[in-house]
Amino acid sequence: MAVSTSATNEPAQRKKLAPEIVILAACMISMLTFGPRAASGNFQLPIMSANGWGSDTFSFALAMQNLLWGIGQPFAGALADRFGTMRVLWGGAVLYAAGLVLMSVSATPLTFSLSAGLLVGFGLSGCSMSLVVGALAKLVPDNKRGMAFGLVTAAGSFGQFLFSPLSGAMIQSLGWQMTTVLFGVLMLCILPLSLAVASAPMKAAVAGAPKQQTTREALGEAFAHRSYILVVLGFFTCGFQLAFITVHFQKYVVEAGLSPQVGYWAFALVGLFNIVGSLSSGYLSNRMPRRWILSFIYLSRAVATSIFILLPPTAFTAYLFGAVSGLLWLSTVPPTSAIIGQMFGTRYFAMLYGFAFFSHQVGGFLGVLLGGVLREATGSYDIVWWLSIALGIASALINLPIVEKPVVRKESAVTA
Secondary structure, three states: OOOOEEOOOOOOOOOOOOHHHHHHHHHHHHHHHHHHHHOHHHHHHHHHHHHOOOHHHHHHHHHHHHHHHHHHHHHHHHHHHHHOHHHHHHHHHHHHHHHHHHHOOOOOHHHHHHHHHHHHHHHHHHHOHHHHHHHHHHHOOHHHHHHHHHHHHHHHHHHHHHHHHHHHHHHHHHOHHHHHHHHHHHHHHHHHHHHHHOOOOOOOOOOOOOOOOOHHHHHHHHHOOHHHHHHHHHHHHHHHHHHHHHHHHHHHHHHOOOOHHHHHHHHHHHHHHHHHHHHHHHHHHOOOOHHHHHHHHHHHHHHHHHHHHHOOOOHHHHHHHHHHHHHHOOOOHHHHHHHHHHHHOOOOHHHHHHHHHHHHHHHHHHHHHHHHHHHHHHOOOHHHHHHHHHHHHHHHHHOOOOOOOOOEEOHHHOOO
């Protein structure tokens, strides 16, 4: 007779290092990878000025970066599940570093798209927060994952807080080319840090042992699961909103008549307050329905954006929007990650989270691209702001029907 087992009845993987060291290394990687990428909007005006490009050219490369990051994420996650996290982190870090360095000598739209778009995009898919979250899902027990995810997300937020004003100051004093080179070299610090978050490769099947779930079976199970589809659809909006603001907020602030420094520090506030938001979201993810958290975040973003674009542009409103947006910025990651881990377990977590993240990045691709194209066509960002608001309301509703329960499998399909 078939025996039912829960997808989350999985022992935490044994670690040689203390959990505190593992989490610290994961936080450092998250901070390093998220920082330069979050500060990409600071490079738009100097790069456009230096090369004589329009906003659509810069936006296309960054949109391509978001899309390729999303396309590469499920494959990077599958490789990390199969062969361990460390090797994938190494490959991603090298590609990320190379893309940043080559940006400094990219003088045509094609070469800029290949460096800032293709190399950085695929590099991020191999070494960004998603891979680190996948490793921690295997190294941290279920009852502590929400907080662990929150800490790593908060570290990424600190990277945003640190790199936004830092990149602005470096661009003004050293130039944007030297800044990208130095950031590229800094990404190589991920190589030694990845040793601490190395998850073990997937074990080979033992003769006589129960049949383990295959990759194809895991994908079929996930995409036949209504709640997983809802999580994936909701995450699309998160990507659209965050990528649009990341790339175009600085230009929007300057065009509104405010100084570039206002944009730098407003975006730095996003990172600073995101630390509070991410930790709070991670804490609450262990104590209340995660779908309620997600619904509240998306609805609150829509309200905050509506108020911001309807008020006259001032330094105060920019700073206030940065602070409120920060509380809601990456706070979607802990509950989203925890729901996926709760439903399907950790064996294929990196791959399944990767597909959810692909949806996130498709949203990011459209947010960045539409921001640039519609700005050039209409002379305003208004259409994209209102589209962001509409998507926020839709995602608030989409997340409410999610059922937060582990899938129940027959013994022959139990994951290890």
